[in-house]
Amino acid sequence: xxxxxxxxxxxxxxxxxxxxxxxxxxxxxxxxxxxxxxxxxxxxxxxxxxxxxxxxxxxxxxxxxxxxxxxxxxxxxxxxxxxxxxxxxxxxxxxxxxxxxxxxxxxxxxxxxxxxxxxxxxxxxxxxxxxxxxxxxxxxxxxxxxxxxxxxxxxxxxxxxxxxxxxxxxxxxxxxxxxxxxxxxxxxxxxxxxxxxxxxxxxxxxxxxxxxxxxxxxxxxxxxx
Amino acid sequence: xxxxxxxxxxxxxxxxxxxxxxxxxxxxxxxxxxxxxxxxxxxxxxxxxxxxxxxxxxxxxxxxxxxxxxxxxxxxxxxxxxxxxxxxxxxxxxxxxxxxxxxxxxxxxxxxxxxxxxxxxxxxxxxxxxxxxxxxxxxxxxxxxxxxxxxxxxxxxxxxxxxxxxxxxxxxxxxxxxxxxxxxxxxxxxxxxxxxxxxxxxxxxxxxxxxxxxxxxxxxxxxxxxxxxxxxxxxxxxxxxxxxxxxxxxxxxxxxxxxxxxxxxxxxxxxxxxxxxxxxxxxxxxxxxxxxxxxxxxxxxxxxxxxxxxxxxxxxxxxxxxxxxxxxxxxxxxxxxxxxxxxxxxxxxxxxxxxxxxx
Numbered sequence: 001x002x003x004x005x006x007x008x009x010x011x012x013x014x015x016x017x018x019x020x021x022x023x024x025x026x027x028x029x030x031x032x033x034x035x036x037x038x039x040x041x042x043x044x045x046x047x048x049x050x051x052x053x054x055x056x057x058x059x060x061x062x063x064x065x066x067x068x069x070x071x072x073x074x075x076x077x078x079x080x081x082x083x084x085x086x087x088x089x090x091x092x093x094x095x096x097x098x099x100x101x102x103x104x105x106x107x108x109x110x111x112x113x114x115x116x117x118x119x120x121x122x123x124x125x126x127x128x129x130x131x132x133x134x135x136x137x138x139x140x141x142x143x144x145x146x147x148x149x150x151x152x153x154x155x156x157x158x159x160x161x162x163x164x165x166x167x168x169x170x171x172x173x174x175x176x177x178x179x180x181x182x183x184x185x186x187x188x189x190x191x192x193x194x195x196x197x198x199x200x201x202x203x204x205x206x207x208x209x210x211x212x213x214x215x216x217x218x219x220x221x222x223x224x225x
Numbered sequence: 226x227x228x229x230x231x232x233x234x235x236x237x238x239x240x241x242x243x244x245x246x247x248x249x250x251x252x253x254x255x256x257x258x259x260x261x262x263x264x265x266x267x268x269x270x271x272x273x274x275x276x277x278x279x280x281x282x283x284x285x286x287x288x289x290x291x292x293x294x295x296x297x298x299x300x301x302x303x304x305x306x307x308x309x310x311x312x313x314x315x316x317x318x319x320x321x322x323x324x325x326x327x328x329x330x331x332x333x334x335x336x337x338x339x340x341x342x343x344x345x346x347x348x349x350x351x352x353x354x355x356x357x358x359x360x361x362x363x364x365x366x367x368x369x370x371x372x373x374x375x376x377x378x379x380x381x382x383x384x385x386x387x388x389x390x391x392x393x394x395x396x397x398x399x400x401x402x403x404x405x406x407x408x409x410x411x412x413x414x415x416x417x418x419x420x421x422x423x424x425x426x427x428x429x430x431x432x433x434x435x436x437x438x439x440x441x442x443x444x445x446x447x448x449x450x451x452x453x454x455x456x457x458x459x460x461x462x463x464x465x466x467x468x469x470x471x472x473x474x475x476x477x478x479x480x481x482x483x484x485x486x487x488x489x490x491x492x493x494x495x496x497x498x499x500x501x502x503x504x505x506x507x508x509x510x511x512x513x514x515x516x517x518x519x520x521x522x523x524x525x526x527x528x529x530x531x532x533x534x535x536x537x538x539x540x541x542x543x544x545x546x547x548x549x550x551x552x553x554x555x556x557x558x559x560x561x562x563x564x565x566x567x568x569x570x571x572x573x574x575x576x577x578x579x580x581x582x583x584x
């Protein structure tokens with residue numbers, strides 16, 4: 001395997017890991033709110049979160065490119081904060097991937113929170129647990145299968161993305177060129193052998209990750225995957 | 226009295242209305258009894274703060290948990306209560322011990338309650354501490370739930386039909402433990418039930434609810450002996466006697482003494498001096514003007530009629546009488562009443578055909 005391929009693999013794993021951690025941090029409160037609220041905004045927020053499920057990745061990539069560009073609101077903000085312009089950088093790729101993979105984290109976690117129901121939280125309240133305590137000691141442990149599903153799906157979906165990456169990240173070696181883009185390049189250049197190595201590697205890796213987690217937690221099969 | 230529990234709630238939800246204003250004793254078991262839809266559970270949830278009744282008032286022993294007129298609403302987790310739900314609702318991810326410690330650890334800062342081992346002993350679950358809830362029977366789970374609630378050092382224990390989800394055998398398994406709680410703990414218990422047997426067996430104080438309103442509230446014996454209860458409660462009309470097993474035993478019978486008399490029942494295993502509750506259904510009592518001489522009925526007591534009331538069944542009346550100070554009810558036909566000339570003040574002989582022992 002060439003060093004460019006290894007670089008792409010490393011970059012992909014780094015991206016997916018960072019994105020998964022951010023998804024847990026951002027997706028959990030959104031999932032909790034969606035699972036518990038009676039607000040009329042619930043439908044609208046749920047729909048926005050789910051948009052990446054139906055939109056072509058290029059559409060998301062295009063809007064993010066515009067928004068985060070020098071003339072977009074996001075771009076002005078990042079510049080004002082001294083972060084520069086994010087498209088075609090690794091942080092830009094992370095932001096785009098978080099948007100793109102958000103529903104894959106939020107929906108299993110939301111389903112898991114909803115499946116817990118009101119009762120265990122009421123029981124915890126009668127046993128002197130305050131709201132924050134109830135969330136950590138009851139809701140999170142009981143929603144564990146949902147978190148596992150969400151993390152796997154978020155990670156795997158980020159590893160597998162292509163269109164968004166191409167739009168907002170471009171194809172810069174070691175910065176934004178992830179495995180899926182590298183495979184595309186190889187195929188364009190008719191380098192099928194290299195493409196096979198990477199594609200086969202992705203296949204085996206994805207299979208092993210899923211297999212391991214399914215065997216660790218058979219209940220996962222019932223929670224959204 | 227500051228030792229009392231004061232509950233005043235008004236909840237309106239669609240067709241359903243709950244409107245209660247109760248003053249309950251600060252000790253013993255108070256049963257909230259009524260049919261489904263009568264508002265028992267809503268009432269209990271409002272007491273726990275799980276539901277916020279606008280304009281509600283709830284205070285126990287002078288401590289105000291809710292008084293909307295003064296803007297006070299203490300959230301559930303800051304109320305020193307224990308709540309046992311109809312389904313045990315144990316935390317499935319925690320062992321029995323960790324379930325029990327859940328409230329214990331959090332209450333420890335506020336006030337040290339009971340010792341885990343002692344409570345486990347009281348409820349007969351000492352051998353289950355390391356098991357997971359999924360491996361317990363329904364009755365065991367409910368006992369763990371009761372233990373868990375007690376360990377949160379409550380000043381008030383709320384129980385929402387804790388036996389309703391269990392079959393008869395499991396009920397029989399738990400009832401003795403509930404009786405032990407009653408005898409050994411000083412915490413007031415509010416017990417929601419729609420089972421007359423459970424109420425007769427456990428309660429000291431009875432609140433009858435019907436369609437969100439309080440129909441009657443008073444001591445168990447007095448309330449059960451009332452003749453003016455609505456038909457929903459009249460079906461099971463009858464009184465509860467608090468008796469003491471006396472030393473007298475002959476012919477394989479035990480004598481049970483109560484205020485104003487005694488009855489005989491099949492030999493009991495309880496030691497002399499033990500307290501035993503028994504229930505005498507109105508339909509199991511018949512009346513005679515003279516003491517029957519030739520009768521196989523064992524328990525015949527002299528009584529004085531105090532009231533006669535109609536029942537929901539045409540042609541039947543409910544006769545209330547006193548055996549010394551102890552009230553008794555008989556359900557007889559209107560024709561018999563007329564032929565015997567039974568009116569308040571009339572001395573009669575009450576023939577008790579059956580005694581249900583509640584233990």
